[in-house]
Amino acid sequence: MKNKINYYFLVVCFFVCYCLISGCQNNPATGKNEFNLMSTDEEDKIGKKEHKKVLEQFGGEYNNVKLNNYINSLGKFLVSTSELPEKEFKFTVLNTPIINAFALPGGYIYLTRGLIYLCQNEAQLAGVIAHEIGHITARHTAKRYTKTVGTNVLLQVLNVFSKNNYVNNLLGQSAQLYLLSYSRSQEYEADKLAVRYMSRAGFDPNEMARFLSLMERYSILQRKILRMDKNVSELLKTHPNSSKRVNEVVSGYKGRIPLNPIVGKDIFLKKIDGITYGHKADEGFFIKNSFVHKPLRIKFDFDKEFYFLNKPNALIGSTNKKTKIIFDLDDSDKINDLKYIAKWLNISQKKFTDFESFTSNGFNVFKTKVKKNKQLFVIATLKGSKNLIYRFILLTDDQELKNYESKFNNLLNTFSNIQDDELNKLQPPIIKIVTSSSQKNFKERLINNLNIQSKHSEQLFNTINDIQNDEIDTERKFKIIY
DSSP, X not given: OHHHHHHHHHHHHHHHHHHHHHSEEEETTTTEEEEOSSOHHHHHHHHHHHHHHHHHHTTOBOOOHHHHHHHHHHHHHHHTTSSOTTSOOEEEEESOSOOOEEEETTTEEEEEHHHHHHOOSHHHHHHHHXXXXXXXXXXXXXXXXXXXXXXXXXXXXXXXXXXXXXHHHHHHHHHHHHTSSOOHHHHHHHHHHHHHHHHHHTBOTHHHHHHHHHHHHHHHHHHHHHTOTTOOOHHHHHSTTHHHHHHHHHHTOOSOOOSSOBOOHHHHHHHHTTOBOSSOGGGOXXXXXXXXXXXXXXXXXXXXXXXXXXXXXXXXXXXXXXOEEEEEEEEOOSOSSHXXXXXXXXXXXXXXXXXXXXXXXXXEEEEEEEEETTEEEEEEEEEOSSSEEEEEEEEEOHHHHHHHHHHHHHHHHHOEEOOHHHHTTOOOOBEEEEEOOOSTXXXXXXXXXXXXXXXXXXXXXXXXXXOOSSOOOTTOEEEEEO
């Protein structure tokens, strides 16, 4: 046993000495002497390899020449102020409404379309890009890799000293959690570098904190929409306590902040005018209180009391009460009848009541009800000429049934195929830039004409325009969803 311990001790000593001798370098971005087991060439290879996977996972690259040229130009300008001005960076706009930004080693930086149209000006966008550049110039991925390898060797030694399985499991879990994302100190370091790069480029670094404060506000709205207390945005999951942290960094910055810093609202709004809002066409999208899915060539209308979320495998519509609607589909050649529904829900046919079978807009519709655990399920399945069964479930109770079943029936009656002459006309909503006026009820009319679901439309309008109250300044430019 003693010889085994000595062996592992020698391994650790050799490992540490090797790292200190072969890997110790000065990082020009942080000014620190650091050792990394991952070379810059290896970082480049990892980024290149993972790039395709990121595109597949996040909806591909957004094909908008004007916007892509703008992001590339802004990104390269910020890189020129960094400690790696000669390094080639790749900036990609991902075609997804998710609000997030992240970087891969080797200079691969990603911004989602949703994050871009939430920004209010060029300085805020520059702040997000500069932060991700900071992760790369500080070589945070290489540090994380080095820490992972070092932790694994250390755990092997600790396992020898401890026979307690509980202790060993705890050590492993703690290390795994710690290495899951960038540490707070790395996020803080990336913020410091972002402030440095923004200031050198002439931007107002305070706008970075203002954007992250807006992100926190957007996260609150998300939780309200989803009716989930613990839900937070993707960006805030990876950038915790952001606005407070950035304000501290800006206050403590010892470099020179420009006297008349660039904010760049007008140029930013001009560049994002016309970009897609929400989900792209092949994922299905909403036009006011209608859902459209072009690849499936189907559409339906729903009541304004519902707010639908477009999930990868289903649509989920919620109300302010308990009632919900779930919609999905099944590729099946089965007959659309009670037998199919019973097998789908794994419920005995004897428990179903109130059967209806009818034809609507070319679809064979089968509708029934079942009660389970005090909850009432109203089920409707629709089948047309293809081997696809479209499935709706209204989840409600006896008290809310009277109100919502009629709305559910109206939805079923509007379910139809998209005809050839309207297929190309139906496009996802876009961001348009308008200037406010002093006309009476201007904001109210603006919100009523938004091309998004009625429910939460005013809160969404206020958030994407960072409006804090009901008053709006005249001659101010706004993002509308058209």
